[in-house]
Amino acid sequence: MKPVSHAHAFARSDRSPLGVWWWTVDRWMLGVVALLIGIGVLMSFAASPAAAARMNIGDPFHFAVRQCVFAGAAAFVLLTISMLDVKGVRRAAFFIWLFAIAVMIALPFIGHSAKGATRWLQFGSFTFQPSEYMKPALIILVAWMFAEGQKGQGVPGVSIAFGLYAISVGLLLIQPDVGQTVLITVAFGAAFWMAGVPMSWVMLLGATAIAGLSSTYFLFPHVASRVDRFLSPDKADTHQVDRAAEAISAGGFFGRGPGEGVMKRHVPDLHTDFIYSVGAEEYGLIFSLLLVALFGFVVVRGLYRAMKLSDPFEQVAAAGLFVLVGQQAIINVAVNLNLIPTKGMTLPFISYGGSSMLAMGLTMGLALALTRRRPGAYTPTEGLAKAGAYA
Amino acid sequence: MSLGQQTFSRLGLPRWLIERMWGLEHAFERARASGRAEDDTRLRIFFVLALFCLGFLTLAIGATRAALFSDARGGVGGAPLGASRADLVDRNGRLLAADLLHYGLYVDPREIWDTAETRRALLTTLPDLDPARLERALRGNRRIFVLGALTPADRNRVHALGLPGVTFEPEQRRVYPLGPTAAHVIGFADAGGEGVAGVEAAFNDEVRGLARNGGVLPLSIDLRVQGALEDELWKAVAEFKPVGAVGLVTDIHTGEILGMASWPVYDPNKPGKAGVYAQTNRAAATVFEMGSTFKGFTVAIGLDAGIATPETTFDAREPYKLGYRTINDYHAARKVLTLVEVFQHSSNIGTAKLGVGIGPERMGKYFNGLGLTSPAKVELIESARPLTPKVWNEDAVASTSFGHGINVSPLALARAYGAVLNGGKLIPLTVRKLEPGAKVDGPRVMSERTSLQMLSIMRANVAGEAGSGRSANIPGLAVGGKTGTGEKYDPAIRGYNHQRQVSSFAAVFPTHGPIDTKRYFVLVLLDEPRGTAASAGYATGGWVAAPAAGRVIERIAPFLGVNRRPELAQAIPVDMGDVEAMGEGR
Missing domain, CATH: 3.90.1310.10 (Penicillin-binding protein 2a (Domain 2))
Incomplete structure (x- = not known):
């Protein structure tokens, strides 16, 4: 899967691009992400036969084989992108964002409708969801703009960032895709906040966010029904969540055993949104905790490294990307555990889905590129700086 | 004006908006440059990091709770279900x-x-x-x-x-x-x-x-007894084609119901498939005019009240005119009968005269005492309220003395016979098994001596050549009994219909031995039986019910530990009044 199989392929003194990459990239992070992708492939073999049978697809391993292809492609994207330098990251983000937005504008005319929304482009048997790729690109761009704005060189960074955000979210709401809107809003807010919003603004923005969230409740009926369902489980139809709770409970500590899960035969979308429950049923609490720990490791280590970076753009961009990954993981698992209302959201690297997988490869690739060790990228002193970047 | 500001003004945006925007931009810039610790990016990233730590910790706790401490077990898994009924x-x-x-x-x-x-x-x-x-x-x-x-x-x-x-x-x-x-x-x-x-x-x-x-x-049910009882009852039903039938076996000392059968039957596994008619427990929920089996009560009351002795004679040569009605005998003997003979011939004239002798007030008291005027005391909620005379006068007494004008359930009849035969104590019936050797007490309604006399009289009715219950005479089991054939009131003819009878046989066995001998009461009752060639066209208790009761007794006696004693083929001499003379010798 990876171009390198063991560390000895590169000597410390190797100055080739690959050698430099290997010695500068966060190898722990790389390893854990590889492990997550591996788990995703493993889970797809558990869930695929049931999902294929449900959809009348003859080949029981239809989804598993495709997941393997996606995993390979995602690994390739991840590695390629992680080799970029900072300038390359910005450039890639800009073009990816432009491309994604262009496709999203075209979606209402050429898009593929499914489940009451037009979010996908269809190429043969593959679908392409531009908003997935737009997310990391947007975060990079707004982080860049915040940093530029702070330099005081006449770039209206905040305005441009909000403009980019408004365009992105506007196009998402047309589809409509409230889930991605929430994800982007949270990541955008986090990036803005980390970039150094004065505390007085935070209150104002917080109030706006609350107003926005409550208006989605009233404007989008399916959001309202999901929230209602969560708040009053007796009345509402909680089929997926109930089955998930039963599956997790049946899994217990050690699980029913590989392939022994029964929930996967009962629940639609199990190979995407409810893959966590499938895993928890078959492999038990040990697996659940391992998964939570792996995501926790990725996010916490990523944020820690972002914190240690010295350039404000790199800090905010890297941290924003890890927020993107982390919140998606937390929301997905929390839905599976019935801690929050049902929200159709994939589990990064684990859920089946080409767009989701490739976009995660892109996101992690960008994050790894930003957190690579470069001369001057990390401040020599450990711990928190006493004051701002210019102190 | 900076390059950016110029660009924006070239876009043609209103000046105030541009001013406002730049105000914000500069505020953001200043905040960053002010160097306050809370505005530092590192501190803020650290804060986000801490939030995520909290989030993942919550997930770990949530996952543990959902996996190990959840009660979500539904259609797929399912915890074993405990029985709701014993x-x-x-x-x-x-x-x-x-x-x-x-x-x-x-x-x-x-x-x-x-x-x-x-x-x-x-x-x-x-x-x-x-x-x-x-x-x-x-x-x-x-x-x-x-x-x-x-x-x-x-x-x-x-x-x-x-x-x-x-x-x-x-x-x-x-x-x-x-x-x-x-x-x-x-x-x-x-x-x-x-x-x-x-x-x-x-x-x-x-x-x-x-x-x-x-x-x-x-x-309290003994399945072996129940099986034999049902089998013989179904056999009688097959033979005489009644519209309903009842079989009862009770322990007269404890009140335990050892067998209780009602026909038609139903399958309790599919109660809905049977109608209310089949579901009705005729032993408890249906009241009948029992007819001559009631003569047992009248005779017992007469003896107990001292109105008559077994040798007291009753003139049955002529129909008994009482007020506007005339009482006739079914098996008219046209002679003067002793009390024992009145019982054996089932003489309406004799019992009516005895009843009138006892008097309405005393008769009512005894009937109350025997529990014939209230629902039979038993746990079953089906136990039916009897239909009793509105006033106890001579007319009512004459009727009830031979079992007319009063409708009781078979269980009430069994309970009253129990009191007459067990030494005089009215005890409740029960469907619950009592501890072996349990002593059940109840109010005394008759003397022990009356009980012994009644056992002899009932034995004579089966053992004697002239007895109406002789077809129930099982050798060696000392069966005693009384036939009964009540006519049913027919609303269509506003009177008693001779063709529609309730034919029964009330038996007790063994009749010999001291008062505390284990004894069992057996009742077989057929509702509207039809006579056959074998019964010479008769559908009366002696023809249709007594043989069935005899067969029941013959089959259940071994299970109840009643041994055959061939020497008991003859009737027990009836105690004629000397209390001290009876006992061991018999």
Whole structure:
């Protein structure tokens, strides 16, 4: 899967691009992400036969084989992108964002409708969801703009960032895709906040966010029904969540055993949104905790490294990307555990889905590129700086 | 003006907006440059990091709780279900009723892949499934119950179909392994686990309570007795084709009902398939004008009250004119009869005269004492209220003395006979097994001496050549008894219909031995039997009920530990009044 199989392929003194990459990239992070992708492939073999049978697809391993292809492609994207330098990251983000937005504008005319929304482009048997790729690109761009704005060189960074955000979210709401809107809003807010919003603004923005969230409740009926369902489980139809709770409970500590899960035969979308429950049923609490720990490791280590970076753009961009990954993981698992209302959201690297997988490869690739060790990228002193970047 | 500002003004935006925007931009810039610790990016990233730590910790706790401490076990897994009702067993521990794990069938249209296939496969596999109900479920949008009480075999057959969206929930169903056997005693419970009839209803709370402790409820019924009783009763039914029939076996000292049968029968496993007529326990819930079996009470009362001795004579040569009515004998002897003969010939004239001699007030008191004027005291909720004379006058007394003008349930008759024969104590009947050797006490309504006299008189009625119950005479078992043939009131002719009779035989065995000898009362009653060639066209108690009662006694005596004693072929000499003279010698 990876171009390198063991560390000895590169000597410390190797100055080739690959050698430099290997010695500068966060190898722990790389390893854990590889492990997550591996788990995703493993889970797809558990869930695929049931999902294929449900959809009348003859080949029981239809989804598993495709997941393997996606995993390979995602690994390739991840590695390629992680080799970029900072300038390359910005450039890639800009073009990816432009491309994604262009496709999203075209979606209402050429898009593929499914489940009451037009979010996908269809190429043969593959679908392409531009908003997935737009997310990391947007975060990079707004982080860049915040940093530029702070330099005081006449770039209206905040305005441009909000403009980019408004365009992105506007196009998402047309589809409509409230889930991605929430994800982007949270990541955008986090990036803005980390970039150094004065505390007085935070209150104002917080109030706006609350107003926005409550208006989605009233404007989008399916959001309202999901929230209602969560708040009053007796009345509402909680089929997926109930089955998930039963599956997790049946899994217990050690699980029913590989392939022994029964929930996967009962629940639609199990190979995407409810893959966590499938895993928890078959492999038990040990697996659940391992998964939570792996995501926790990725996010916490990523944020820690972002914190240690010295350039404000790199800090905010890297941290924003890890927020993107982390919140998606937390929301997905929390839905599976019935801690929050049902929200159709994939589990990064684990859920089946080409767009989701490739976009995660892109996101992690960008994050790894930003957190690579470069001369001057990390401040020599450990711990928190006493004051701002210019102190 | 900076480059950016110029660009924006070239876009033609209003000046105030541009000013405002730049105000914000500079504020953001200044905040960054001010160097306050709370504005530092590192500190803020650290704060986000801490939030995520908290989030992942919450997930870990949530995952642990959901996996190990959740009670979410539904259709797929399912915890074992405890019985909601305790097992019912007979007095020897044989199973009469039990809760068994069954399955309810649920259909979830959201999980179904092929509706047509599911419909066809389910309807072929489960013939009991209502197509309309299945259709409603298939067209719905949630998981819905469609059929209950499926056995594990049914469930396996459905599982073998491999239909998605078709699932089961375990449920407890009441099962009566013996089917119609003792159906009316046991009764039945509804699908919700609540008793509806018989013991199931009478002991509903207790049966549910016992289930929680894993106990069983032993009934007084002896399945061997019940089996023989039912078999002989069904045989009599087959022969004489009545519209209803009752069989009873009770222990006269404890009040335990050892056997209770009612025809027509039903299967308590499928109570809905039988009508109310079949479900009715005729031994408890139906009242009959019993006819001559009541003469036993009149004679006993006469003896107990000192109105008559066994040798007292009654002139039965002429019909007895009482007010506007004339009382006749069915087997008119046209002679003067002693009290014993009155009993044996079943003389209406003699008992009516005795009844009038006893007097309305005393007769009423005795009838109250014998429990004939209130529902038979037994746990069964079916126990029916009798129809009694509105006023106790001479006319009423004359009628009731030979069992007319009063309707009681067979259980009430059995209870009263128990008091007459057990030494004079009125005790409640029970369907619950009593501890072996339990002493049951009740108010004294007659003397022990009367009991012994009545045992002799009833024995004579079976053993004697002239006795009406001689066809129940089983060699060596010292059977005593009294026939009864009541005529039914027919609203169509506004009077008693001679063709529609209630024919019965009330028996006791063994009649010999001291007062505390284990004794059993047996009643066989046929409602509107039809005479056959074998019964010479007669449908009276002596012809249709007494032989059946005899056969019952012959079959159950071994189970009850009553040994045959060939030397007891003859009648017991009736004690003529000297209390001290009776006892050991007999």
